Structure formats: structure tokens, C-alpha cells
Amino acid sequence: MTDPTLYALTGAALVGIGFYGLLAARHLLRRVIAFNLIGSGLFVFFGAAGARGAEVDPVPQALIITGIVVALSASALAVGLIAAQTSATGHATLPDEDGGEDGDA
Amino acid sequence: MPISDYATYAFTGIGLFFFIAGTVGILRFPDVFSRLHALTKADNLGLGFIALGVAFQADTWRDIAVLALIWALALAAAGTVSQLIARDALAERDGR
Amino acid sequence: MTLLLDVTLCAFVLGIALATVLGRGVFRAVVFFIVYGLLLSVVWVRLDAVNVALAEAAIGGGLTGVLLLTTYGKLARTGAEADVGRGGPNLPVALICAGLTGALVWAWFALPLPQRPGPELAEALPRAGVGNPVTAVLLNFRAWDTLLESVVLLTALIGLWILCRDEDWHARLGVPQHSRPGGVMAGFGRVLPPVGFLVGVYLVYVGADDPGGAFQGGTVLAAVGLVAALAGLIRPPRIADWQWRAALVFGPVVFLIAGLAGAVLFGGFLTLPAEIAAGAIFAIEAALSVSIAVTLAFLVIGPPQAGHSA
Numbered sequence: 001m002t003d004p005t006l007y008a009l010t011g012a013a014l015v016g017i018g019f020y021g022l023l024a025a026r027h028l029l030r031r032v033i034a035f036n037l038i039g040s041g042l043f044v045f046f047g048a049a050g051a052r053g054a055e056v057d058p059v060p061q062a063l064i065i066t067g068i069v070v071a072l073s074a075s076a077l078a079v080g081l082i083a084a085q086t087s088a089t090g091h092a093t094l095p096d097e098d099g100g101e102d103g104d105a
Numbered sequence: 106m107p108i109s110d111y112a113t114y115a116f117t118g119i120g121l122f123f124f125i126a127g128t129v130g131i132l133r134f135p136d137v138f139s140r141l142h143a144l145t146k147a148d149n150l151g152l153g154f155i156a157l158g159v160a161f162q163a164d165t166w167r168d169i170a171v172l173a174l175i176w177a178l179a180l181a182a183a184g185t186v187s188q189l190i191a192r193d194a195l196a197e198r199d200g201r
Numbered sequence: 202m203t204l205l206l207d208v209t210l211c212a213f214v215l216g217i218a219l220a221t222v223l224g225r226g227v228f229r230a231v232v233f234f235i236v237y238g239l240l241l242s243v244v245w246v247r248l249d250a251v252n253v254a255l256a257e258a259a260i261g262g263g264l265t266g267v268l269l270l271t272t273y274g275k276l277a278r279t280g281a282e283a284d285v286g287r288g289g290p291n292l293p294v295a296l297i298c299a300g301l302t303g304a305l306v307w308a309w310f311a312l313p314l315p316q317r318p319g320p321e322l323a324e325a326l327p328r329a330g331v332g333n334p335v336t337a338v339l340l341n342f343r344a345w346d347t348l349l350e351s352v353v354l355l356t357a358l359i360g361l362w363i364l365c366r367d368e369d370w371h372a373r374l375g376v377p378q379h380s381r382p383g384g385v386m387a388g389f390g391r392v393l394p395p396v397g398f399l400v401g402v403y404l405v406y407v408g409a410d411d412p413g414g415a416f417q418g419g420t421v422l423a424a425v426g427l428v429a430a431l432a433g434l435i436r437p438p439r440i441a442d443w444q445w446r447a448a449l450v451f452g453p454v455v456f457l458i459a460g461l462a463g464a465v466l467f468g469g470f471l472t473l474p475a476e477i478a479a480g481a482i483f484a485i486e487a488a489l490s491v492s493i494a495v496t497l498a499f500l501v502i503g504p505p506q507a508g509h510s511a
Contacts, residue, residue: 016302021222058334073357076500
């Protein structure tokens, strides 16, 4: 195993964990966190791909920095939407998943 | 091994001890105030000794100054946050 | 020995990620996510990407953490922070996610090995005008991506602003903050900004030849403004203040002008010939840092909300 392979596997596992969090969680803030997990897992995977070979490749690093900033702005917008949804309905869940705890589908 | 490496091992080891002590304190102490107490020991002394140990590996005085600045900033942040948490916990315990 | 370090680090990262997703309570998930961000910046250092480590620590761990914590506080005020019924572990979804991970692992081993960072990049770097290869890529070779990214930041901010209620449009941004006069937070909010300002400007300046750059420095500057605002020492502006609108668009506009100048003078949009590259990159970076700092600070502060005294 070359050095970045361990990190690539970690990145792949992070993507899987993040997707599980995104699909299995009902609270919207948890979903935003899971979305960030997916993004950072993909960045680690990408960065590990750039770290193979003798010299580290700066192009993936630049794209990852761009991605981190864009992920923050997406999270900020998502969080604003959550706040608006909560002040409108009182719950931080999607409308068709509301009331699941009462036993309805 | 040059003397500086011995010094690095020694000071980093001491810092590690403080971090372990602080972590055990956070996990085992009963209430917020004593946990904050343990946390600040880890932050101040632990980070300070690790910064001191790493400073022996620095190449220039500028690097040492940067390490000292990092420790000072972490100290200020930890102190402020501990005060705020403690004040909030006190208010909550006294029923606001 | 370094293999032991790598294995321990990856184990920690995966453990924290699992705790984030599976732990009880939303607050626990937020706190663990902040810790995860800090561990991830160590991962980036191990992957030889110090610029990315700085960006991840500042933006991924710091600003995203602040965002999530303030939102948690907002939800807690109305009782919506309670973790809605999650039930037991969801086996079909877990299998799908395991399949996704497996697909990525297969893709990793199926990718052909690259031959060094491309011969074209190696011979173009000395002509880029800066010593830091990541800055060269961000602001010279792939400047188009960075220009679009600065516009994306602005778009997200506008999207956030649209979410406020109509009658709040002229209020100040975010919720009003206050601290005890003479207390610890007020003192911190006075002592930190000068130091933080210096660190942020230095990060932008040194990003030309050493790890650093506009995004990392801009984030530190945004954090400095946020600390002062959280201590109640400065009040967030209104959307209609033209100075802040100008600061928001300053970066993209300068970038665009540089690009058009390149098209007119040097025969290609965003072309920077080697003689003027260093100066042009510095000017673009300075303008971009101002815009990034203001945009990130506004993104974290939030849309205008009623409640500030006039």
C-alpha cells in the first residue's frame, strides 16, 4: 500500500458514512452535517489521488480549497433555509416527514 | 541524538501528560465547573509544554515567536470560553 | 512509525464521523463535527497539502462550526433542536452506503498512476509570478474557477438574504448581540481583532510564496469581524449600506477587470504574462480577500432580522 491509499480508503468510508447520515437522519441540521461529511470525504479522496506520484500535484489542492469554500456557502444557505422552515412550521424536518413519530408514514 | 531532541522528547512528554490528565478529568469529574478546571489545565500547560518542546526543533527565532503567539492566542481563547461557559452554567444552576 | 501515525489518525477520523452520524442528540453531532474538522486539517498536512489544511481548519472547522452552533441556538429557542425520532439503524440504507464506499475503493485501485504533476505545469510554474504552486494554480492557471467561485459566494449570500421577511429587509443583519460591559467577552472582543487582523493580512501576503492565500487570510479577517460583532462592540450593517455592498463586489469586479484587461491587452481572458503576473496576482488577491472576508462574515451572521434597536 502506498501512503495515500490509506487516506483514499478513509475518504471513501467518510462518503459512505455521510450518505448514511444524509438518508437516515430526519433532523435537518443533521442532514447539513452529513452533507459536509460527504463533501470532505470526497475532498480527501481527491487529495489522496493528487498525492500519488513523486511530487504532490497542486491542481487538486487548488480545486479542493475552492470546494471547501463553496461547501461553506452551501451550508450557510442550507442553514438559513432550516431557520426559515423552523420559524414557519415549528419543526426542523421536511414537511412530508413531519409527524412520523406519531406513527404515520 | 543532539540535546535539542532530548529536550523535545522531555517537554512534549510532559505536555502529553497534562493532556491525558485533562482528558481524564473531563471524562470523570462530576460537574461543569470541575470539568472546566481540568480542561484549562490541558489547554494552558499541555499546549505550553508541547509548544516549548517543538520550539527546540525550530530553525529561526521567528518560528519560536510564532509558536509563542499560537500559545498566547490559544490561552486567550480558552480562558474567555471557559469564563463564558462557567457563567452560563452558574446562571442555569441558580435558576436564571 | 509514520504508518502507525496514519492508521491512528484515520481511525480517529472515522470514529468521530461515526459518532457524528450515530450519536444521540443534535448538539453532540455539531460538537463532534467541529472536532472532525480539526482532525481533517491534520490529515491534509499528512497529505502534503498545507494550504488545504489551513483552509479546512479555518473554514471547515471554524466557520462551519460557528454556523452550526448559532443555528442550533436559534432552533433551541423554539424547541426545534430536539432530535426527531430516528428509530433504529436503517439496514437497507447502510448497505447502499457500503456499496457506494466499495465503488469508490474500486475506482481508486482502477485509476492509472499519474506521471508527476504534468510536464506542462512543471515548466509553466516558474513563469507564474508566485512561488506557491497552489496560489499559482488558483490565481493564474485556473483563475477562471476562482472568479466563478467568488461569484458563487456572492450568489449564496443573496440567496440567504432573500430568506428574510419582507418587513425585515431594512433591519440590520443577524440577531443583536450584547455582552457585559467590562466582562470577559467584551475584553476579548477588543484584544483579539487587532492581532487577528494582522494575522489575516499576513496570511494573504505570505500566500504568494509560502502556504497561505486569499481564502485562508480572508477567513481569518471574517472571523475577526465576527468576534467583534459577537461581543456586541460593532453592530452588523444593513443591506442598503452602499459601502458594504461595494466591499462585497470589490473582489469579483477587480478580478473581472483583470480578466478583460488580459483579453484586450494580451490576447486572452485572464491571461497574465510573466512580467506583470506577480503584481497582478497580488492586486487581485488583495481585492479578493476583502470580498471574501465580508461575504463569509455576512454568510455566518445571517439574513436581516428585526430586533435591533433603530
